[in-house]
Amino acid sequence: MNKILIAISIAVLFTLALSLPLDSISGREKSEETAEYGNHYEGDMLLNKDQLDALSSPERNGLINEKYRWPNKTVPYQLSANHTKEQQDYIEVGLKTLESVSCLKFVRRTNETQFVNLTGEADGCYSSIGFQNKSQNLNLQKYEPGSGCFRLGTIMHEFLHALGFYHMQSAYDRDDYVEIKWDNITPGMEHNFNKYNSSVVTHFNTTYDYESVMHYGAFGFSKNGNATIVPTDGDLGKIGQREGLSKKDIWKLNLMYECENTVEPEPEPEPEY
Template sequence: MLSKIVIFSVLLVCGFANRRELTQEQLKKLASWEDGKKHMWVESGQIEGDMILQPGQRNGLIDTRYRWTNNEVPYELDPAFNEEEAAAIHEAVKEIANVSCVTVRPRRAGEQNYVYVTGTDTGCWSWVGMLRGRQELNLQRRGCIWHEIIVHEFLHAIGFYHEQSNYNRDDHVTIIWENIIRGMEHNFDKFGEDYITTFGQPYDYGSIMHYHETAFTNNGEPTIVPHNDAWIGHLGLAEVMSEIDIIKLNKMYC
C-alpha cells in the first residue's frame, strides 16, 4: 500500500487545482438523482468523491495556512436556494458552533475570505481548508440538502479529509479492491502521516467523514469491511458529528 500513498501524493503535486469536469453520463445521473439522502457526495466526481485540493496541498489538519482566521467561516448562499433549503443549511452549520469554538456564519459585507454555497446539479463537494478569497462549496438542491451532508461538506471547507484515508486505516478496515468500480480505486488511497494527523485519537468508525461500506461498489457488495464486527453495516451512516470528530475539531482550532 506504500506505493498507493506515493502515487496519490504525486497526483496531488501534479494538479487538481480545479474542480474536475464531469462527463455527460455523470451529470445526467446527478441531475436525475432519486436516491434521497444516499451519499451523493461519493458520486460527485471529485477527489474521493467530493474534495477539491490545491496542488501539493497538505491536510488542513496539519498545515496552518489552511486554517480559518479567528475560527470563523463566513459563507454566502447563492440566490437559487429557496427559503426552506436556505433554512436547512443555516440550521445544519449551527452544529459546528454548538460543539466547538469554530463559528460558521453568514458573510458580512466586505469580508474577502468566504465560502460561496452553490446548488448546481454537480453533486456535493468542497475545497479543503481556507484558500483565501471566495471559494465554492456545492450542495445540489436535490440530493445534498440533508443535515449530515451539509455538515460533512463544511467540515471539508474547515480542513478535514475522509476518515478512511487515514494512514493507519488498514489496522481498522479492509478495502475489498475487487469490489471497487474499475478506475475508481484511487478514491481509496491513503494519505501519509505528513498529510494526516489523528490528534492522538483512535480510528473513528462513527465519523461523519467516513465512507459507507459500499462506496464505489461494482457489484453491490462491500468495498470497506470494518475489523470491529459491531460496525458491520453501520459505516458512513452518521447523522451528526461523532465524539471523536468533535475532539479533533477542537484540537485543530481551539
C-alpha cells in the same frame, strides 16, 4: 369508482416520482448514507495544486498544516440564490450545529474576499479542503432537506472538508481498522480510497473513528453492489453514518481550532510510525 382509481393511481405515481431522486443517487454511488457524489477527488473534495503536490511527494502537508485553518476561527459564507429559502435555512441549521459544539463562528459574508461560496449545481456535493485564502465553492446539489446532499450530516461533512478535514478512511492507519475491497471498486474510482501518511493527517490524539461523519459507507463507489470497505469485525453498519457529528469528530474539530473541548473521547497517544 373510476375517480377513486384515478386518485389512487395519481397517488402511486406521485410517491414513485418522489422516490426517484434517491434512486438516481444510489445508481451513482451505492450507499445513500455516504452521500459522496461527484467526480472530484475522493468523490467530493476539490484539491488545490499544493494539496495535490503534497499527496504525490513525501513532503506531504495537509490537514496538519495551519495555513489551511480559518483565521479568527471565523468562516464567512455566502448563500446561493439557487437554493430555496428552506434549503438555505437547513444549511444554517448545520452551521448552527457546528457552532454549538465548538468555538467556531459562521457569519454571512459582507465584503470578505475569503469565504465559502455556496453553490447548488446538479453535480453532487463537494468542497475544497481547508481555508483557501480566496472565495471557495462548496456545492450542495438541490434536494429536499433531509435527503441527498441536504442531509444534515452531509452538510456538516462538506463544511468539515472546508474547515480542513479529509475522509476518515484516508487515515494512515486505516488498514488496521478496515479492509478495502479493491475488486469491488468501480474502475477509475480507486483514488477515492487513497490513504495519507501521518505527516498529512492526524487523529489529534484520539483513535480511528468508525462513527465519524467523515467516514465513507461500506458501499462507496461499488461497481457490483458488494462492499468496498469492510470493518475488520465485518460489521458493515458501523461506518458511513450521516446523522451527525461523532464524539471524535467534535473532539478533533475543537483541537484543530483550539477551542475548549466539551467532549472527552478517551484520547490515546498516536502509534509511532
